[in-house]
Amino acid sequence: MKALCWNGTRNLSIERVKDPVILNPKDAIIRVALSSVCGSDLHLVNGYIPTMKAGDIIGHEFNGEVVEVGPEVKKLKKGDRVVVGSVIGCGECYYCQHDEWSLCDNSNPHAEMQEKMFGYPTAAIYGYSHLFGGYAGSHAEYIRVAYADNGCFKIPDGVTWEQSIFASDALPTGYMAADMAVKPGDIVAVWGCGGVGQMAIRSAWLKGASRVIAIDRFDYRLAQAKSQGKAEIINYAAVNVLEELKALTGGRGPDVCIDAVGMEARSGNKLEHAYDKIKQDLRMQPDRPSVLRQAILACRKGGTLSVVGVYSSFVDKFPMGILMNKALTVRSGQMHAQKYIPHLLDLIQEGKLDPSYILTHKWSLDDGPEGYSMFNDKADNCMRVVFDPSLSSY
Amino acid sequence: MNENSSTGNKPDVNVGQTERIISAVAGGFLLYNAIAGRNARFVKAGAGAFLLYRAVTGNCPVYSVLRKKRMPDPARNINVRATLTVNRPRQEVYAFWRNLTNLPLFMKHLQTVTDLGGGKYNWVANMPGLPGNVSWDAEIVKEEEGVLLGWNALPGSDIDNAGKVTFADAGENGTELHIVITYRAPLGPAGRVVARALNPLFESLIKEELRNFKRYMETGEVPTIQGQPSGREPLGV
Ligand SMILES: NC(=O)c1ccc[n+]([C@@H]2O[C@H](COP(=O)([O-])OP(=O)(O)OC[C@H]3O[C@@H](n4cnc5c(N)ncnc54)[C@H](O)[C@@H]3O)[C@@H](O)[C@H]2O)c1
Ligand SMILES: [Zn+2]
Ligand SMILES: [Zn+2]
Numbered sequence: 001m002k003a004l005c006w007n008g009t010r011n012l013s014i015e016r017v018k019d020p021v022i023l024n025p026k027d028a029i030i031r032v033a034l035s036s037v038c039g040s041d042l043h044l045v046n047g048y049i050p051t052m053k054a055g056d057i058i059g060h061e062f063n064g065e066v067v068e069v070g071p072e073v074k075k076l077k078k079g080d081r082v083v084v085g086s087v088i089g090c091g092e093c094y095y096c097q098h099d100e101w102s103l104c105d106n107s108n109p110h111a112e113m114q115e116k117m118f119g120y121p122t123a124a125i126y127g128y129s130h131l132f133g134g135y136a137g138s139h140a141e142y143i144r145v146a147y148a149d150n151g152c153f154k155i156p157d158g159v160t161w162e163q164s165i166f167a168s169d170a171l172p173t174g175y176m177a178a179d180m181a182v183k184p185g186d187i188v189a190v191w192g193c194g195g196v197g198q199m200a201i202r203s204a205w206l207k208g209a210s211r212v213i214a215i216d217r218f219d220y221r222l223a224q225a226k227s228q229g230k231a232e233i234i235n236y237a238a239v240n241v242l243e244e245l246k247a248l249t250g251g252r253g254p255d256v257c258i259d260a261v262g263m264e265a266r267s268g269n270k271l272e273h274a275y276d277k278i279k280q281d282l283r284m285q286p287d288r289p290s291v292l293r294q295a296i297l298a299c300r301k302g303g304t305l306s307v308v309g310v311y312s313s314f315v316d317k318f319p320m321g322i323l324m325n326k327a328l329t330v331r332s333g334q335m336h337a338q339k340y341i342p343h344l345l346d347l348i349q350e351g352k353l354d355p356s357y358i359l360t361h362k363w364s365l366d367d368g369p370e371g372y373s374m375f376n377d378k379a380d381n382c383m384r385v386v387f388d389p390s391l392s393s394y
Numbered sequence: 395m396n397e398n399s400s401t402g403n404k405p406d407v408n409v410g411q412t413e414r415i416i417s418a419v420a421g422g423f424l425l426y427n428a429i430a431g432r433n434a435r436f437v438k439a440g441a442g443a444f445l446l447y448r449a450v451t452g453n454c455p456v457y458s459v460l461r462k463k464r465m466p467d468p469a470r471n472i473n474v475r476a477t478l479t480v481n482r483p484r485q486e487v488y489a490f491w492r493n494l495t496n497l498p499l500f501m502k503h504l505q506t507v508t509d510l511g512g513g514k515y516n517w518v519a520n521m522p523g524l525p526g527n528v529s530w531d532a533e534i535v536k537e538e539e540g541v542l543l544g545w546n547a548l549p550g551s552d553i554d555n556a557g558k559v560t561f562a563d564a565g566e567n568g569t570e571l572h573i574v575i576t577y578r579a580p581l582g583p584a585g586r587v588v589a590r591a592l593n594p595l596f597e598s599l600i601k602e603e604l605r606n607f608k609r610y611m612e613t614g615e616v617p618t619i620q621g622q623p624s625g626r627e628p629l630g631v
Contacts, residue, residue, distance in 0.1 A: 053624075
């Protein structure tokens with residue numbers, strides 16, 4: 001089959017590889033219908049996540065059709081249309097059973113590697129480095145899904161591939177960002193208006209926010225936050241974010257600050273950006289924390305910081321004293337896909353939520369490398385490019 | 395010696411104390427590094443803590459369980475300590491472990507475990523870094539249903555080992571297992587250097603097999619990516 005492989009920093013290519021097979025009794029094989037890029041992939045592509053190996057198939061946000069099931073798969077059958085959570089959960093460990101799927105004890109074959117780095121292993125993620133299990137990703141014609149009964153969710157009747165694909169990753173991530181932090185009546189600020197930020201904005205309303213303020217520097221993304229997300233907007237490249245947020249909140253600051261940007265944040269302050277970028281490029285700090293710093297300053301006293309933007313390990317100049325003295329609460333995590341997907345698919349079917357507007361480009365898998373450079377450069381007003389392996393590039 | 399002189403030699407006892415403090419700090423630092431995985435010899439942490447415990451108490455938990463009189467030479471012994479929690483009821487976890495012939499189902503380096511009767515079992519394993527298989531006979535020397543299991547290798551084994559597992563309720567987390575395995579590397583006195591080099595590998599192998607026990611008990615399978623496609627074996631066009 002065809003697959004999009006990572007060969008090194010900013011080096012992707014389409015390769016012919018063997019088809020996946022069932023390796024464990026609870027596995028299923030899915031014929032991929034749609035597979036999306038995600039901001040998390042940019043951290044891999046740009047070389048900021050360790051333990052990638054040349055030849056790894058990337059991609060983790062996808063849906064498709066079941067074509068084969070292992071002997072212990074009970075709930076699925078050939079022909080089912082499913083959306084699959086990007087995070088792999090066994091369903092049996094303490095964490096899965098407490099709906100904290102991204103903390104699964106058992107799904108990561110490279111648990112030892114994570115134990116050394118994190119103290120304890122976390123769940124595996126498709127196509128997301130060997131530290132996170134080394135599972136082959138979804139930018140391919142077929143993918144093997146582990147613990148398939150837990151990872152695959154049937155797409156309700158009347159819901160299309162385009163409407164359901166983001167229930168795999170961007171939507172549950174944005175939803176979890178709000179679910180962890182937002183109480184009815186809260187003023188919510190969201191840093192980052194990519195797919196994840198857009199979904200966080202929608203979810204903040206669903207959780208009862210009284211106002212939502214979105215921050216980014218790309219006008220087309222801010223425009224979507226406004227038109228689709230009904231958010232007030234701040235262009236961080238044009239104004240002072242802290243002053244603007246104060247002005248918009250009667251001098252109190254937002255109750256909830258959501259980081260939907262992560263480790264490749266830019267800073268509106270050129271000096272701060274240069275400092276973080278140089279240290280990151282010299283590998284003196286793996287992550288650039290300018291959004292975290294700003295959110296901690298901006299947040300109202302006693303407020304909550306909700307971090308779903310991805311960080312790999314250490315950050316520099318973290319304002320711990322401000323966080324502590326302002327009595328802030330921090331919530332965070334890779335998202336618990338399996339906890340949220342059923343509810344989100346219901347909302348989509350009921351017409352209460354339609355994430356498909358973040359699908360701005362549908363391309364052939366052959367165009368994977370170009371798709372990633374467009375997404376990385378935020379060119380052609382790209383929010384998310386989605387690959388359809390059945391399309392051929394001409 | 396003038397004890398009141400501020401320029402004279404310090405009393406011996408103070409020097410001794412300083413040295414003790416320095417070595418305690420250094421020891422703690424090494425242990426910390428070992429625990430944090432900064433040091434290639436991180437896997438010695440368990441053995442270090444264990445030996446420390448023995449040194450301080452003069453008591454070896456494994457051998458006291460096995461009522462063994464003779465303490466083996468600690469320099470040649472490897473002690474692996476592990477603790478894990480399995481999300482299943484204690485009786486079930488105990489019964490699964492006690493059925494030793496099941497272990498090769500999921501412990502990748504175990505080839506076979508054969509019941510020889512009378513509480514004796516033959517074990518055959520394949521150790522990375524060693525040619526061929528190693529085998530040993532071991533006897534269950536202590537058993538408390540649902541609580542404790544202790545074994546000891548019989549004379550003539552390729553690997554001289556002893557161990558004990560205890561099982562304890564952990565509320566809604568399931569069952570806690572505390573495991574101590576003591577063994578002497580399989581190469582005899584002549585191969586001591588080689589054995590030292592292989593020990594971290596053995597320890598990480600034992601811990602991985604314990605992880606596999608948990609994975610198999612909880613989910614019925616061991617996660618793997620062996621055999622999946624990648625661009626490392628391109629098919630060509
Ligand atoms: N926790 C999870 O489970 C999970 C799942 C998916 C994605 N993520 C993470 O969420 C983040 C966003 O993903 P995405 O797909 O939306 O990525 P994206 O690249 O499409 O969007 C990121 C946005 O952040 C903006 N940004 C950069 N610096 C900023 C700043 N200082 N202030 C405000 N905005 C800034 C960029 O302009 C861009 O629009 C990534 O870090 C990704 O890894 C986490
Ligand atoms: Zn993602
Ligand atoms: Zn689990």
